[in-house]
Each structure stands twice: as structure tokens, then as C-alpha cells.
Amino acid sequence: MPSDDEEPRPVTRDRVGDYLLSKGYRFIVDDDGDLTGTWDGSRFWFLLLGEHDKIVQVRGRWQRQVPLEQRGAVSLALNDWNRERIWPKAYVREEEGMLALYSEVSADFEPGATDAQLAQILACGLGTGVQLFAALEATIPGPGPTTGLPDD
Template sequence: MTATAGRVGVVTPEMLRVLVSERGEFVRDLPTGVAGRWEANAYQVVIEGTDLVVRTRWSRLLPLRAGRGAAQLVNDWNRDRLLPTLYTEASDDSLTIVASSATSIAVGLSPDQVAEVVDVALTVTAHALRSLAASVPAGS
């Protein structure tokens, strides 16, 4: 990071692009942040209002018929843990699980703080998705 790494300021999409690029995970720019790829899972780091949101989509797709079981897994995770928040997203023929972590940036963050927020979010998300993978047999 730069000499201003400790200075708290406004979090910008450019700051997020630099961070994810330095991590070697940059995929593309988004209007309010960036998209990256980590451990085969697509993620976004975006600014939503006064929050910095790290949202990761599990790389596995489940059949729609698995919706009830997936909802139970997500409910169990969210009941017992603070981060990340898990939820299901359905498409026309499948569903997946998304992990989301949000941190207020209303008063600003330093680049080092942004890096730590993203690292913590991706680390706890990796744990969550590994737990899911262990709970949901391949081909389910």
C-alpha cells in the first residue's frame, strides 16, 4: 500500500480496484466496485450506500429440488454464526448459495482497513463455503 495507507478517507471504487488487483484476483470493474475470483468462487466488493459489501457466490449449482435442504443449511449457518450471512439465489433451472458481509464506511476507512475488511470477509466466507461443500455431496 502507499504512504497514505493509514489515512482514513472516503472508500472509492478505484481503491477497491487497486486492492483486488494487488491480491491478484481482479476480474472486472463494476459501477460501484469490482468483481474478483477467489478459490473458484466469484466475488464482488461493492459500495452500497454507506456499506462496503463483500458478496461471494458459491461455485456449485444445486438443482431447484434441493431448495428446501439448502434453505435449512443456510438457516442453520445464520442462526449459529455472525459472518457471513448466507442466502440462496435461484435461477430458471438451479440455485446457488451466496455469502455476504457488510461493513459501514460512513466515516471512511484507510486502505489498510479496507484490505483487512476484504480479507476477513473472504476468509470467513471460505470457511462457510467449505462447510457447505462438506454438507452437500457432489452431484446433489
Template sequence: MTQPQASSALPAADGVTPISIERIESALSQHGYAFVEDAEHPEVLRARFDDYRFQFMLASVNRPVLQIRGRWNHSVDVSRKHEMLRLCNDWNMGRVWPKVYVRRENEGMLGLYGEVTHDFYGGGTDQQIDRAIECGLRTVIAFFHELEDQLGPEIEDLDA
């Protein structure tokens, strides 16, 4: 599938303007959220919520796609990969958001991630950006809490 040309974008409605990293920064600041810019990747902001690491990124051609990605604050031994995949698949089969997955981070450890992607090709209002951020944070954190509930006391042994 080819990307639509910029000239085929829908006409702007009231308050609908292109998304930018500055608009994401503004939305995060208005909520009092602390974040840092990524010096190597100007399209990425980094933050912590409930002790989980998050990235807010603009992706795709002309960067109209907002992706909010969180990483669970525990690492899991690679020997438990099938169990973690099952937990992620169970979540993904029952919910629309967030997409969750397991990623090998080094020779022996796995990280668990959740992400929500919002398409702002036609632009968006400040309220739409706020809702996208809220959706990303709430749903990814809900997944992490579900993991913690499922694993119970054995969480204490994960990072060892």
C-alpha cells in the same frame, strides 16, 4: 430511518478517507489478487478465489458501504431448496458472518451465496479496507467449504 447528511460525518482521523472503488482496486492489487471491472456497473469489481466467483461492490447513498458477495461454484436443483435453506439457516444462526442465502437463478436451479457488508460512512484506513476484504473472503469461503463437507461425495451430482 433517514440517511445522515454528508455534513454530519465524523471528522477525518489520520489515514481515514472516503472509500472508493479505486481504494478497493488498490487493496486487491497490493495482495496480488486479480480482478476485473464491470463495464456496465462501475461500482462493481469481479474476481475468483478458490474457484468461487466474488463481487466487491460499493452501495448505498454516496456509496459508503462495501459489500463482498461470493457465489458457490455449484448449482443445486430446485427440488433441494428446503435442504439448502436448512443448511443456510443453520449457518446463519451460529455465526455473525457471512450472511448466507439461497437464490433461484432460473426455472430449475438454485445458487448459494455468502456476503459480508462493511459500513465506511465515516471513511476508513487502508488497513480497515484490507481487513474488510479479508473478512469477506475468509468467511464466505469457510461457508462454501462447510457446504462441501456437509454434502460430501454428492457434490459431484449437483450440477448435472
């Protein structure tokens, strides 16, 4: 159990990896050096962004893609999600003639983070991303093509 007086330490990929390993999660390091894995069929990345890698971001990409013709329905569903919830930020991008749906939770840890703070943002990003994608399964019609992302 973390001590209440634990000092924040710099956030590193090793610390993110240690958290994921402590939960028994499977992940890989991709060609860009980012940690990534598959949860409930959808791909998630654990990124360190910004000039000095001080912003932690958990980004998910839904396993399904949606035809461009469904942009209106997708936009309404994501707008409802963003209006009613704080996390994750949900958005759509056009990729290779299809719509890809993403989740993101980010936190600026410039002064560093305790283990508990880091664990909280990683759990939030992963947990709320999985919730978003489960809600989309019930909201967006049809099976749609999958992303073709390999399972780990």
C-alpha cells in the same frame, strides 16, 4: 504498517482495487464497473453500495448450483451457518430453475475508513465466504451443475 492516528478517507473502487493488488489477487472490472474475481472456483464481487457508495460489500456466489428439490436441505445448512457464525450472511436464491447460494459481508463506511479498516472488511468478506463455500461442499450432496462463471 498503518499509523494509529491515520484519518479515515472515503472508500473508493480504486482503494478496494489497491488492496486486492497488494495481496496479489487477480480481478477484473465487470460491465457494471464492479470489481470481481474467482477464488477457489467461486465468484466474488467487491461492491460499493448505497446512495453515495459508502457501503462496502463483499458478495460471493458458490460455484455450484443445487436442484430446487434440495431447497429444504440447503435452507437448513444455511440456517445452521447463520445461527452459529457472524460472517458471512448466507442465503439462497432461485435462478433459472436452480438454487444459487451466496455469501455477503457489508460495512457502512460513511465517515470513511482507514486502510486497516478497509483491509479488514475485505479480508473478512473474502475469507469467510471461501470458508462457507468449503463447508457447503462437505454438506450439500452431489457435484451439481457449476455456475458457468468464467475463470479470470
